[in-house]
Amino acid sequence: MKNVIIQGSEIFSIADIHEKLMDELGFPEYYGMNLDALHDCLTDIFEETCISIVGSNEASEKFGADFDRFMQVLNDAAEENDNLYIIEL
Numbered sequence: 525m526k527n528v529i530i531q532g533s534e535i536f537s538i539a540d541i542h543e544k545l546m547d548e549l550g551f552p553e554y555y556g557m558n559l560d561a562l563h564d565c566l567t568d569i570f571e572e573t574c575i576s577i578v579g580s581n582e583a584s585e586k587f588g589a590d591f592d593r594f595m596q597v598l599n600d601a602a603e604e605n606d607n608l609y610i611i612e613l
Contacts, residue, residue, distance in 0.1 A: 525572040532579025538590050549573065559597045566601035566608055573608050580612040 528548040535541055542557040551565045575598060577583065584591045595612070602608045 525574055528573065528575045530575065530577050532577065532581070532583035532586075535583050535586070538587060538594060541594060545575070559593060562594075563597050563601050566598065567605045569605055569607050571607060574611060575609070576611040576613060578613045 526549070528545065530541060530544055539557060542555075542562065545551065545562070545565075546555050546557070549565070549569065555561055555565060577595070577598075580591075580595065584595075587594075595610075598610045602610045
C-alpha cells in the first residue's frame with residue numbers, strides 16, 4: 525500500500541497540498557492543481573493508497589472553507605474508489 529502523509533503544520537497554502545499529492549502519487553504533468561483535477565486523479569488510482577492528514581484541525585483553522593472543500597473532495601473520491609483511504613488525525 526502506498527502511504528502519503530500530509531502534515532497540517534507544514535502546509536502554507538492549498539497549493540502545497542496539491543504539489544505534495546502530485547509528487548507523491550505521480551499525477552501527470554498536466555495536473556491542473558484544482559479540485560476537479562484532484563478528484564479525477566484520485567478516482568483513477570489503481571494501487572491501494574492511504575492519504576493521512578495529520579493536524580487537519582490546524583489546517584482547517586488556517587484555510588477555512590478552502591480546506592473543508594479539499595477534504596470533501598478527498599472523501600468523495602475515497603467513496604468512489606475502493607483503492608483510496610483517507611485518514612484525518
